[in-house]
Amino acid sequence: MLTVSNLQAAYGSTQVLFDVGLSIGEGEVATLLGRNGMGKTTTVRAIMGACRVLDGEVSFAGTNIRGAVPESVARRGVGLVPEGRQAFPTLTVRENLVATASNRLKRSDPWTLERVYEMFPRLRERADQRAGTLSGGEQQMLVIGRALMTNPRLLILDEATEGLAPVIRTEIWKCVASLKREGQSILLIDKNIGVLKRLADRHHILEKGVTVWSGTGAELAADAELVDRYVGI
Numbered sequence: 001m002l003t004v005s006n007l008q009a010a011y012g013s014t015q016v017l018f019d020v021g022l023s024i025g026e027g028e029v030a031t032l033l034g035r036n037g038m039g040k041t042t043t044v045r046a047i048m049g050a051c052r053v054l055d056g057e058v059s060f061a062g063t064n065i066r067g068a069v070p071e072s073v074a075r076r077g078v079g080l081v082p083e084g085r086q087a088f089p090t091l092t093v094r095e096n097l098v099a100t101a102s103n104r105l106k107r108s109d110p111w112t113l114e115r116v117y118e119m120f121p122r123l124r125e126r127a128d129q130r131a132g133t134l135s136g137g138e139q140q141m142l143v144i145g146r147a148l149m150t151n152p153r154l155l156i157l158d159e160a161t162e163g164l165a166p167v168i169r170t171e172i173w174k175c176v177a178s179l180k181r182e183g184q185s186i187l188l189i190d191k192n193i194g195v196l197k198r199l200a201d202r203h204h205i206l207e208k209g210v211t212v213w214s215g216t217g218a219e220l221a222a223d224a225e226l227v228d229r230y231v232g233i
């Protein structure tokens with residue numbers, strides 16, 4: 001579904017990605033692992049067409065999307081929940097959910113307000129509340145719900161549980177597990193390696209803008225030293 005190879009990207013004249021490769025199959029959950037500053041968010045931004053790509057290939061659902069603008073990448077079915085919870089603060093919960101909703105890919109069982117409220121009952125209780133007045137965890141659920149309402153073929157969660165209370169994290173991980181059971185393809189970036197190991201089918205490790213390791217969950221589990229070397233503090 002998504003294949004990235006030899007991706008190179010820069011901010012201004014500073015190159016940050018040198019050789020990133022990753023792949024996610026239909027219905028798979030994959031991760032991007034690596035310490036702070038290794039290029040995970042930049043990889044996501046490069047896939048979305050939100051930073052300067054110097055070289056490499058980005059293929060999504062059989063189409064080359066390298067160089068496409070973010071709106072076009074989103075229209076093709078990539079739903080991003082960016083780092084830092086970006087709900088529209090002055091809109092209500094319901095308005096946020098419907099603001100960018102679409103079913104362009106004509107899914108037979110599309111996401112609806114009702115389905116999002118079933119997944120996150122707190123959002124139903126707060127449907128008429130302005131997003132800016134929600135707690136951090138509620139805002140994160142809202143942004144995930146908003147991404148689902150675009151019926152993405154691939155959902156990308158960049159640090160979706162960062163800074164959240166454990167009980168809210170658990171709720172978000174349950175949501176991810178349930179999306180996985182439904183066959184949703186997902187790319188996860190998160191610091192909770194233990195949870196990622198349980199949830200993901202495939203992992204990619206970034207070190208200074210280079211994919212230094214890619215493999216299945218079983219392959220990662222078989223090499224305990226890998227995570228210590230590249231992801232441990």
Ligand SMILES: Nc1ncnc2c1ncn2[C@@H]1O[C@H](COP(=O)(O)OP(=O)(O)OP(=O)(O)O)[C@@H](O)[C@H]1O
Binds near residue numbers: 016037038039041043
């Ligand atoms: N807007 C920007 N302008 C210039 N450099 C940037 C910008 N954003 C990120 N960088 C630099 O690019 C490198 C990769 O950052 P990136 O945010 O992709 O890493 P990350 O692996 O996602 O880390 P984190 O877990 O801290 O978010 C870092 O050295 C960072 O300082």
